[in-house]
Amino acid sequence: MMTELPLDQVRTLLAVVDEGTFDAAAAALHVTPSAVSQRVKALEQRTGRVLLVRTKPVRPTESGEVVVRFARQLARLERDALAELGMPGEGEVTRVSVAVNADSLATWFLGALTRVPQRERLCFELRREDEKRTAELLREGVVMAAVTSSAEAVAGCSVRLLGRMRYLAAASPGFVERYLGGPLADGLAGAPVVTFDRSDDIQDGFLRGLGHAGASPVRHAVPTSEGFVESVALGLGWGMVPEVQAVDLLRAGRLIALAPDRPVDVPLHWQQWKLDSPALAAVAEAVAAAASETLR
16 A cells, blocks of 8 residues: 655645646746646555546645645644754755634734744734634634634644633614614614624624524625724624724723623633644744733
8 A cells, every 4th residue: 555645745745735727836946847747646646536626726626635735744844844954955944833712812912922032034924803703714724723713623723711701782872772672682683683604603602692693684794804893883783893893992982892791701612633733832822921911
């Protein structure tokens, strides 16, 4: 049985996924497109699986994601080994890719990165994604770590609880006066609501907890954390605002907590590759320390 995964073939597959086409991968690897195609086909024959969907851009199949993740982990280990040997590649940087949800990115996560001990040529690649979907980027091998709501570890990853981000149902004073004169649940069910995007269902979940099917169909989608909070404060609609962003607005009277005794807590976890990588370990410790000060 051919159980080995030739490194040149694995690296070629990764290049095709990262570059998007066989021609672009060939240019990046300084080989011909034919050589790229032959290496990918040979790897597919060796594994007995289709690894790429030949679209533009190409995308890995489920089996391809496993190989891509392996390729990225291999590259990370190689760079760490070279650094420890005092043999960094020419122009090489220590790159740490992380998927993080928008609310964490807007509140505590960037501060966490400033705690990472200064390393020569260390840089971060952040991918903003919903906390329910950041684990998918780990599974696909796109990132090496993620802030996620999933407590179930992705294959090949470790997981630790960071804490819980608290959300408060809130609206502007003017909005409350206009829409919420009666029972809260009935008023919210018919009032305009602000959401992050179409996958954001925290407002619906809050209303389901009050006995309603969900929020109003009048929905304003504002796909930035800061824009979302400001939209609620301006009276565009009500919404579930992160407590850490709501505190000052509540004190200033720009927001009113609609149900302070019914907060929604979203658990956040840190998942990362199981690699003995000094850079990744340093980021993990900095993130955990910052989260302990901000999250519940």
